[in-house]
Amino acid sequence: MHSTAPQHSVKLAQNSIAPELSIIVPTYNEKANVGELVRRLNLALGDIAWEVIFVDDNSPDRTYETVKQIASSDSRVRCIHRIGRRGLSGACIEGILSSAAPTVAVMDADLQHDESILPKMYEAIRNGADLVIGTRYSGEEASSQGLSPIRQWGSNLATGLARKFLHLDVSDPMSGFFMLPRTRVDAITSKLSDEGFKILLDIIASTPTRLKTVEIPYHFRQRVAGESKLDSLVTAEYLGLLCSKLSGGFLPIRFLMFLIVGATGIAVHLATLQVATHAFGLSFPSAQLTATLVAIAWNFILNNQLTYRDRRLKGIKFLFGMATFYAVCSLGTFANVGAASWLFEHEPNQIFAGLAGAILGAVFNYAASSALTWHK
Structure with a gap:
């Protein structure tokens, strides 16, 4: 008698739908937000085959436990629990590289990013865009009222410096909300820094060719719960990354x-x-x-x-x-x-x-x- 278990496993694998879009969400003390974010993603993404990968830096509030609990009843939810490693950029890179989906997006868990524009971003990628950025500063729907005055000043400074020294024609190079084909990241992984917060700038500056970029405006919401991963010092960190890129990566x-x-x-x-x-x-x-x-x-x-x-x-x-x-x-x-x-x-x-x-x-x-x- 032959066992039917292997055939059953193959049948399950064939019937499963591979994700077309992976959403990478770095977390640190976001326990109160992850469940609501999954609910909103489910409503926003409709017929798109998606998964969300939460990359948690061993949060003191044990965010990773909440994510794993959700994942136990929803196969689209995954958790990477990092021990002894910290940093938003590193978390994003690790999450992207763990995905097999052809398209990846990065967004925060604090509910400030508007998940309802994800279908528009995905459509732009399917229409040939190399990079789609959710921007707080361009278009009628854009709003940056969720930013503190210091972060608003820092964002304005960062945008001006990026345009002047790196010739980046984007309105929001400090955005943490963007989407791109995963192959774009695979091609430059060795050039990316796992330190700091400005992963988008790093991706743009590390790509040797000009990216076909689309910006989609959205309303930047107020934080609901948890603690911000960014503060007034992030502008100085941005300057460090900018100088590193201008030196060709010679200076860490x-x-x-x-x-x-x-x-x-x-x-x-x-x-x-x-x-x-x-x-x-x-x-x-x-x-x-x-x-x-x-x-x-x-x-x-x-x-x-x-x-x-x-x-x-x-x-x-x-x-x-x-x-x-x-x-x-x-x-x-x-x-x-x-x-x-x-x-x-x-x-x-x-x-x-x-x-x-x-x-x-x-x-x-x-x-x-x-x-x-x-x-x-």
Whole structure:
């Protein structure tokens, strides 16, 4: 007697419908939103064969458990539960590469993106578009009222910089709501950065040919529940990605973010120096020491929040990390001054020697703090 189990399995596989569209949704503390998002996708997508892949970065609110519970009764819902990995861009890339659907979309779980335009986006892809962007800034239906004033300013700045330096003719390069053929991502996977939030800009800037792009306006809603994955620091992160792309990927995004934070630290140093000397009457050496200590603390806090957000230190690790960062910066100062002095003795050019010392100090601080303060 022959078993019918294999034949039954084959029949089930043949009868199943492969998804035409995969929607990638990165999540972090979105437990209250995922069920509602699945319901809305079901209403919006109609006859399109779709699946949704939630990529969760081990949310403290255990979002992944809610997703898995939904998936147990709906085969269109999948969950990737990431342990020890953080970052929206990395989550999006991982979700896209896990899909077998010919078309992929990326959207947030916070319900601010309007899922009702997904059929229009999908139709544009089927009509030959290489990339379809849901935009908050173009067309009669567009609205960005869900953005805070700081994020609105950051978005405007990002759009202007993208147009000027990367020649991107899109109204919303910081959009987190877009769709494209999966093969477009497959072709540039090795060029994409898994750090940060600006996956759309990374995809556009990493594609060697000009993409046929369609923008579809939508109403950007207010957040319903959960916590935002973006904040006012994301503009600085965007600048880091922009500079990395302009360097042809030679300079890592994290290093550029480290430099941007260091630039803000110079401003903090000078401001503290003025306050210490004029408001508190400290001598210059005392004021300089105070300003240096404050600037190092500022740089540590900002780097912990932004540059190394995927390795963010908390509790006792935060205090230990600050201590090691002070030690690293002290050694970096010696490297800076020592190298600059040696160069000046051999080539008495103050600007060249000073700049070389500063670069060496910055590289040392970045390498040492990555290895000691924010080591994996």
